[in-house]
Amino acid sequence: MHRILLIDDDEQLGPPLKTYFQRFELDLTQALKPSEGLARLRSGVFEAAILDVMLPEMDGFELCRTIRKESDIPIVMLTARGDVMDRVVGLELGADAYLPKPFEPRELVAHIQTLLRRRHGHNGPTNGAPVPDVLAFEGLTIDPARRSVVRQGEAVELTGTEFELLHLLARESGRVFSRDDILNQLR
Numbered sequence: 001m002h003r004i005l006l007i008d009d010d011e012q013l014g015p016p017l018k019t020y021f022q023r024f025e026l027d028l029t030q031a032l033k034p035s036e037g038l039a040r041l042r043s044g045v046f047e048a049a050i051l052d053v054m055l056p057e058m059d060g061f062e063l064c065r066t067i068r069k070e071s072d073i074p075i076v077m078l079t080a081r082g083d084v085m086d087r088v089v090g091l092e093l094g095a096d097a098y099l100p101k102p103f104e105p106r107e108l109v110a111h112i113q114t115l116l117r118r119r120h121g122h123n124g125p126t127n128g129a130p131v132p133d134v135l136a137f138e139g140l141t142i143d144p145a146r147r148s149v150v151r152q153g154e155a156v157e158l159t160g161t162e163f164e165l166l167h168l169l170a171r172e173s174g175r176v177f178s179r180d181d182i183l184n185q186l187r
Contacts, residue, residue: 002116003045006030007037007063008052008078020105024184026112034063041067047119048112051095053079053086061093068094074115078103113184135170142170161186 004026006014014030021028029046031037034057041049049067053060064075077090077098087098097111135142141150147163149156158166164186169177177185 001025001027002047002112003027003029004048004050004112005037005040005046006050006078007034007055007060008050009033009055010052017105017108021109024109024113026109034058034066037063038066041071041073046073048074048076048115050076050078050108050112053077053090061089064090064093064095074112074119076108076111076115078108135167137170140170142167 002025004021006017006028008014008030009032011032014028018028018030029040031040034055037049037051040046051060051063051067055063058066060077060079064077067073067075075095075097077087077095078101079086079090079098080101087100090098096115099108099111134144139152143149144167147160149158149163149166165182168182168185
């Protein structure tokens with residue numbers, strides 16, 4: 001499960017987001033102050049951070065700048081300040097994405113999943129385990145590095161989505177996936 005740190009002084013935001021994130025195998029922890037958030041980030045257990053801009057002690061822009069001096073962790077700015085210039089400043093300071101409040105939780109999750117996927121490579125780890133190199137079954141070989149499939153000695157032409165779906169099902173053979181599981185894995 002990926003660990004995400006939310007640094008936001010709104011005590012009412014963290015608990016419902018934590019519950020929502022769990023549906024997507026994301027473990028959300030909230031820090032109410034930048035100093036607390038920085039201390040937690042320095043522990044190295046988090047894979048992404050979500051920052052509010054309007055915080056006590058220091059604003060989110062300064063917090064983003066401070067984090068960037070120490071880490072390349074993916075950062076999503078989440079704030080009521082949605083002006084174009086605020087977004088530009090946030091991105092220039094090192095944020096990877098900027099989402100204005102009010103926001104749709106599913107969009108926030110999608111941003112986090114995208115950043116984690118990029119950080120871990122396109123196929124990324126699955127449930128913390130590295131993706132196997134080549135998967136071989138009787139008469140079928142799937143090579144994720146080359147994104148190729150060979151069946152009975154002949155190359156099989158697949159679309160990107162078809163390949164991702166086949167690779168998902170093959171690397172976790174025996175597991176039953178719901179429609180939502182598949183959609184979340186292929187995003």
